[in-house]
Amino acid sequence: MRISSIVLFALPILAVADPVRRGGGQCNSGSVQCCETTQSPKDAGPTTIEQLKAVGVDVNSLTGLIGLNCSPIGVGSDTCSSQTVCCTNNYYDGLINVGCTTIIIDV
Numbered sequence: 001m002r003i004s005s006i007v008l009f010a011l012p013i014l015a016v017a018d019p020v021r022r023g024g025g026q027c028n029s030g031s032v033q034c035c036e037t038t039q040s041p042k043d044a045g046p047t048t049i050e051q052l053k054a055v056g057v058d059v060n061s062l063t064g065l066i067g068l069n070c071s072p073i074g075v076g077s078d079t080c081s082s083q084t085v086c087c088t089n090n091y092y093d094g095l096i097n098v099g100c101t102t103i104i105i106d107v
Contacts, residue, residue, distance in 0.1 A: 038102070057098065070085075
């Protein structure tokens with residue numbers, strides 16, 4: 001019982017720990033982004049699809065994840081409480097990013 005109480009109280013502390021990106025925080029395919037959500041292109045809603053089509057993206061040939069409501073991680077902002085990803089393309093000032101892959105972080 002005591003161990004479960006300790007674990008229960010330790011989880012919130014771990015959740016707010018400062019994450020450190022593995023591999024020096026480098027993205028070989030784009031920039032490091034913190035996205036509120038990520039999704040597969042096949043799960044993208046009609047609004048996301050229409051916005052991507054409006055900027056000339058062939059949604060049928062997308063690879064990787066789509067990141068929504070993203071902001072860059074870098075100077076002055078090295079933490080992310082949502083999804084940390086590397087993305088190849090950024091549209092609408094971070095509203096939609098494509099070609100994203102998840103970055104594993106250490107806490």
